[in-house]
Amino acid sequence: MKIIRWILGRIILFIELLTTPKGVVRDEITQNKIDEITANYKIYQFKACPFCVKVRKTVNKNSLNIEYLDAKNDKDHRAELDSQGGKIKVPCLRIGDDKWIYESDAIIEHLEGLVSDLEEPVTA
Ligand SMILES: N[C@@H](CCC(=O)N[C@@H](CS)C(=O)NCC(=O)O)C(=O)O
Secondary structure: OHHHHHHHHHHHHHHHHHHOOOOOOOOHHHHHHHHHHHOOEEEEEOOOOHHHHHHHHHHHHOOOOOEEEEOOOOHHHHHHHHHHHOOOOOOEEEEOOOEEEEOHHHHHHHHHHHHHHHHOOOOO
16 A cells, blocks of 8 residues: 555656746846745645645745745654644645645645736736
């Protein structure tokens, strides 16, 4: 069972490698603004989790600089996710110390929303 899971994990990572989108290139001011906000973001993940792959694709496509934390092998990160986030489930987006967003779709919606808010031209 462990070996099958391992093989599936490698397949998932290989497909990710083949299908990872190129990141958008945006003007420096907007990218810096986005980086400033995401400096406060962390994503707890299991490397080969398909839901985490889905979130990483959004991160890469939008050229977001977000730190990933391994909640599978790193005991401290796993304990943090459990005790502060409320459960061990990945992916989980942590914003600062107070906001923990579970569910890949909710994380993607948040990240896409952040980018579109900052990229949206302001109209009078
Ligand atoms: N509906 C969730 C599913 C997430 C999920 O099932 N994650 C699995 C890993 S692939 C998990 O965290 N399982 C808890 C565990 O293995 O301890 C999402 O879209 O984020």
